[in-house]
Amino acid sequence: MTYTSLEQRAAQGYLELFPQFIADGQAPVSVSEQKVFYDLMERFYRLAYEEPLLFVPRLHEDAVLPGLYSSASDPGREAQDHMKKFCKMIDATVMQMYLMGAKKEFQLNRRQKAILARLGIEDYGNLPDAWVWMAQKEHLERFQRPSRFAHCCFRADHAYAAAIYEKVFGNEAYHRLTDWMADHGYRAYDIHDTIGSNCRLSLTYANPAWGEERPRGGFEYKIKHTGISLRYEPYNQDPWIFGVCIPGGMKTYLEHFQEMPVAVQDFVMSRVKRCDGCRYCVQTDKTGKRPLVRIPIGYGGEEHSLCPYYPGYRFWWPGVDDALADNVIGLLGFMDRFA
Structure with a gap:
């Protein structure tokens, strides 16, 4: 897709992640009132x-963005910074809109007033009913943003993100994977506060056999369930990301490597990091005597030392094909033995 500026590229992410209209028929505001607010946010x-110049004073030429987890020296970092500044202006306006609806103290700058005027909002004391209802029912914790409000997720019991990611990943292989997960009790969850993206509406399929705690989203940190996580990274070359959720890191599974089916062994060996002596795992050791946390395994007639830490950084892809679906199903099935 061709963009006229980096700012327009950034704005595309908000449109990509804006879900289809699904109202809450049990809400205290009518379906038609919910549609009014939905149309306004769209x-x-x-x-x-x-018209990105409504949000920022100048635009920047579109550019090639870095890949996920690229180095700090990547020349595309400057382009990312311009996009982040633009998204910050969008998010700041949404936050003020949320505060207005929640009847809390708000402060609009000149640009934000002009933007609201373009949306037909000039009487701040007479906002659409669904705007007020959505703002007042969104309970934010520290560092959270009003994502349900921003994405018009009216129903708490509906996974709005499923249809969004279906449009991108929904080939036959993806359907085979999600069907397998459904058959094995996995559930779909909207995740509203992922760390990776400012757009902040991702999708996680999780196996509740690992615990009833709601998944936190993502596939990198503090994973407590098996499953997959899908998200949109607006500042990266491949914005649509698919990753495997591996609870507790790879240690337990690597210790049982010889029990894996051969295909799962091949898959794991193609992704897991070999220990290179980086000493990350013993960085807090002041004595220098703590052994490296590496798992020895035999594979292909050779001995290997594998790193069990943060496998999410290696088990991700920009799409799903038949071979990957088979491999992910095999890995999930093996890990679920330890639930």
Whole structure:
């Protein structure tokens, strides 16, 4: 897709992650009132895409972005910074809109007032009913943003993100994977506060056999369930990301490596990091005597030392094909033996 600026590229992420309209028929506001607010928010994001100069004083030429987990020296980092500044302006406006609806103290700058005027909002004491309802029912914790409000996720019991990621990943291989997970009790969850993306609406399929705690999203940190996580990374070359959720790191599974089916062994060996002596695992050891946390395994007639830490950084892809679906199903099935 061709963009006129980095700012327009950034705005596209908000449109990509804006879900289809699904109202809450049991809400204290009518379905038609919910549609009024939904249409207003969609116009807001489209305004950011079509007229980004309403949000920032100048635009920057579109550029090639870095890949996920690229180094700090990557020349595309400057382009990312411009996009982040633009998204910050969008997010700041959404936050003020949330505060207005929640009847809390808000402060609009000149740009934000002009943006709201373009949306037909000039009487701040007379906002659409669904705007007020959505703002007042979104309970934010520290560092959270009003994502349900921003994405018009009216129903708490509906996974709005499923249809979004279906449009991108929904080939036959992806359906085979999600069907397998459904048959084995996995559930789909909207995740509203992922760390990786400012757009902040991702999708996780999790196996509740590992615990009833709601998954936190992502596939890198503090994973407590098997499953997959899908998200949109607006500042990266491949924005649509698919990753495997590996609870507790690879230690337990590598210790049982010889029990894995051969295909799962091959898959794991193709992704897991070999220990290179980086000493990350013993960085807090002041004596210098603590042994490296590496797992010895035999594979292909050779001995290997594998790193069990943060496998999420290696078990991710920009799409799903038949071979990957087979491999992920095999790995999930093996890990679920330890639930």
